[in-house]
Amino acid sequence: MALDQSFVGRTYPPTEPYEVGREKIREFAEAVGDANPAYTDTEAAKALGHPDVIAPPTFVFSVTFRAAGQVIADPQLGLDYSRVVHGDQKFAYSRPVRAGDRLSVTSTIEAIKSMAGNDILDIRGEVHDEAGEHVVTTWIKLVARAAEEA
Amino acid sequence: MTAKISYSDVEVGTELPAQSFPVDRATLVRYAGASGDFNPIHWNEKFAKEVGLPDVIAHGMFTMAEAIRVVTDWTGDPGAVVEYGVRFTKPVVVPNDDKGALIEVSAKVAAKLDDNTVRVDLTAISAGQKVLGMSRAVVRLA
Numbered sequence: 001m002a003l004d005q006s007f008v009g010r011t012y013p014p015t016e017p018y019e020v021g022r023e024k025i026r027e028f029a030e031a032v033g034d035a036n037p038a039y040t041d042t043e044a045a046k047a048l049g050h051p052d053v054i055a056p057p058t059f060v061f062s063v064t065f066r067a068a069g070q071v072i073a074d075p076q077l078g079l080d081y082s083r084v085v086h087g088d089q090k091f092a093y094s095r096p097v098r099a100g101d102r103l104s105v106t107s108t109i110e111a112i113k114s115m116a117g118n119d120i121l122d123i124r125g126e127v128h129d130e131a132g133e134h135v136v137t138t139w140i141k142l143v144a145r146a147a148e149e150a
Numbered sequence: 151m152t153a154k155i156s157y158s159d160v161e162v163g164t165e166l167p168a169q170s171f172p173v174d175r176a177t178l179v180r181y182a183g184a185s186g187d188f189n190p191i192h193w194n195e196k197f198a199k200e201v202g203l204p205d206v207i208a209h210g211m212f213t214m215a216e217a218i219r220v221v222t223d224w225t226g227d228p229g230a231v232v233e234y235g236v237r238f239t240k241p242v243v244v245p246n247d248d249k250g251a252l253i254e255v256s257a258k259v260a261a262k263l264d265d266n267t268v269r270v271d272l273t274a275i276s277a278g279q280k281v282l283g284m285s286r287a288v289v290r291l292a
Binding site for chain 1: 219237
């Protein structure tokens with residue numbers, strides 16, 4: 001069943017802050033095999049002009065995806081998550097995420113489309129720090145594949 | 151932000167050093183823990199096959215994380231990345247053997263933009279197929 005177009009533009013309440021831990025950044029960098037010292041060595045990060053270690057560019061996805069859970073699990077929207085695949089992903093940064101950030105995400109349904117029986121949902125996540133400054137905007141495109149013929 | 155590559159030193163067509171990233175089942179388990187994405191299609195072969203996949207597949211976000219390393223290793227400063235987007239076109243299939251899979255990433259400067267930024271277009275290939283489409287980053291150079 002096609003998703004309700006009237007949900008386009010709906011914005012969900014900002015999430016409780018997610019605190020970015022330096023050991024979580026290290027764990028993520030090691031998991032992707034990235035030895036860039038800006039992720040683990042405060043002095044190296046400072047030498048690049050950052051106040052503390054920074055996170056790899058895609059680190060913040062897990063924070064915004066969790067926030068998008070508000071949309072995905074919204075019973076009124078009725079997305080069939082068992083059929084969902086990740087279509088596109090985009091980030092636009094005002095600055096890199098760094099250790100100690102307390103990040104809040106505001107999710108908005110940017111678009112709902114139906115193509116060949118697939119539901120396509122675009123969710124924008126605006127990520128702000130504790131001071132209210134913009135850090136990064138993320139766009140998650142989810143595709144709920146059409147149910148198979150019975 | 152202090153990228154080690156100068157805007158004046160690059161042209162449209164400048165190639166970034168290509169890299170290959172191996173991925174096996176242990177890599178995926180580790181990434182699942184680090185990212186919090188425990189979807190069983192990334193570690194449980196039986197489950198993956200039941201939902202119609204050929205085998206366990208890598209997290210799309212893992213591939214996205216690897217591909218941008220070609221850019222961040224080039225600039226030195228990962229904070230130089232201003233924008234980054236991809237489309238997940240094909241899964242990276244990761245067999246349970248002693249080889250796993252390989253993600254081969256190449257990239258080149260596609261456009262010179264304002265404020266010392268350039269657009270880099272990335273190509274990511276695994277098992278002969280493009281696994282990312284529309285894969286582009288905007289980075290600020292020195």
